Every structure is written in structure tokens, then in C-alpha cells.
Amino acid sequence: MSNNSQDVFRAFRRFGHFSRRLAWQQPQPPHHHGQARLLRVIADQDQPTSAQLAEILDIRxxxxxxxxxxxxxxxxxxxxxxxxxxxxxxxxxxxxxxxKLSEAEKAQTDFADQVLAGLSDEEQQQLLALLNKANDHLAETVKDIPDDDQPPFGFEGPHRHHGGPHGFGGPRGPRGFGGDGPHFGREFPRF
Incomplete structure (x- = not known):
């Protein structure tokens, strides 16, 4: 890993650290993210079954x-x-x-705006393009971990919905930080 790569990765971790701390200072602490995700899928689907929801969300x-x-x-x-x-x-x-879903999604939007307020719209677009490029590369590189494989280095375990070690989510959909890549989506305020 080059010095540049290490610096970028440290900056990601620092961003995650501060965004988590800010999330916990919100009037609505970051609880029940799974419920908000599930409500969104139910709202978007035509009367899904629980089996369909498990498949769509890739959870047990x-x-x-x-x-x-x-x-x-x-x-x-x-x-x-x-x-x-x-x-x-x-x-x-x-x-x-x-x-409740509208309230949770508004809280997510407001929090994202607050977190990224230090960047102009143009800088946010540049950051998004760079993250998408890095995520596309990772998506081609990372392999799925079978449920029965043991995780390396003492990570929490191969969670089907995480796609890997704790803190780095797999495919999460096209919802900004809740999407692919470093799992910052968990830091948004939820209901």
C-alpha cells in the first residue's frame, strides 16, 4: 500500500468516526436502520411476502x-x-x-446534508464519481463469502447482508452512503 493509499484509507476511517459521532448527537439517534430499509422495500413492492423481502434485502x-x-x-x-x-x-x-418512512428518509437526507456541508455541490459530485469508481473496482475484486466459511482476522463473521467484515458493507442499493462501499450508511439517523 502506498503512502497515498494509506492516507486516503485513514481519511475514510476518520470520516466514518466523525459521522458516527455526529449521528449520535442528532435528535433522532441511529436506531432501527433495518426497519427503515424494510419499510422502503415494502412500500416499493406490490404486497411482498417475507420470503421475497429476505431475498430482496439479502438477509436471513x-x-x-x-x-x-x-x-x-x-x-x-x-x-x-x-x-x-x-x-x-x-x-x-x-x-x-x-x-414513519418519510420521517426516517427526511432525517437521512438532513443528516447527509449536514455531513457533507463542508463540500460544494461540485466537490460532492467529484467525490461521488471517485467513490463510484473505487466501488466498481471493489465489486469486481471482492468475492462473496459463503455462509459456512470462517472470516479472516477475527472479523465478526460473514454476514450475508454485509458481504464481508464488519464495517464494510456489500451491495446495499443505490442510496448514497447506504449503497456499496464503506458502510457509512449505518451512521444515518433512523427511527
């Missing part, structure tokens, strides 16, 4: 089931038996769920 069905239970208890979703498959339920987002 048991994790989806747990999150759905919390969302249902909070009144953010309803579940109705699938008429074509009595073993499955179709999931619907409620008005309260839509309101």
Missing part, C-alpha cells in the same frame, strides 16, 4: 420475520394471508408506516 428469513413483528406491533405494517399460498402472508405498509 428469521431476521426479516423479527423485523416484521416489530413493524406490525408498531402499527407500521399489516399482514394478510396470501390467497394463493396459505403458508405465506402478503405485507402492506400502513399510513403510519408511510409517515
Amino acid at each position: 428469513p428469521s431476521s426479516v420475520s423479527e423485523l416484521l413483528g416489530k413493524l406490525e406491533n408498531a402499527g407500521f405494517i399489516t399482514r394478510e394471508q396470501d390467497p394463493d399460498d396459505k403458508r405465506a402472508s402478503r405485507i402492506h405498509i400502513t399510513e403510519a408506516g408511510q409517515a
